[in-house]
Amino acid sequence: MNKNDKLKPAKLCYEHIGGKLGQLLLEALITKGWLAKKDPTSKNFYITELGESQLKAFGIDLSQIKS
Numbered sequence: 001m002n003k004n005d006k007l008k009p010a011k012l013c014y015e016h017i018g019g020k021l022g023q024l025l026l027e028a029l030i031t032k033g034w035l036a037k038k039d040p041t042s043k044n045f046y047i048t049e050l051g052e053s054q055l056k057a058f059g060i061d062l063s064q065i066k067s
Contacts, residue, residue, distance in 0.1 A: 011019030026045075029035040034051030037044065047055065047062070055062060 008021065009019060010017055010021045016022065017025060029051065033048055034054055035045040036048050038046065052062060
């Protein structure tokens with residue numbers, strides 16, 4: 001088996017992670033309570049207080065996100 005056969009794709013779409021990896025990341029962040037919606041019908045998510053602390057602990061600089 002070629003080592004490239006074990007690689008999983010991470011698709012970029014308009015400067016964000018798309019594809020299956022993007023979907024799995026989104027679902028995990030929602031399940032962990034790091035992302036939520038103010039209204040279930042909204043297309044937009046926000047970072048919860050728990051998400052903010054955990055993402056910062058993970059080394060993500062949230063100051064790079066536009067408000």
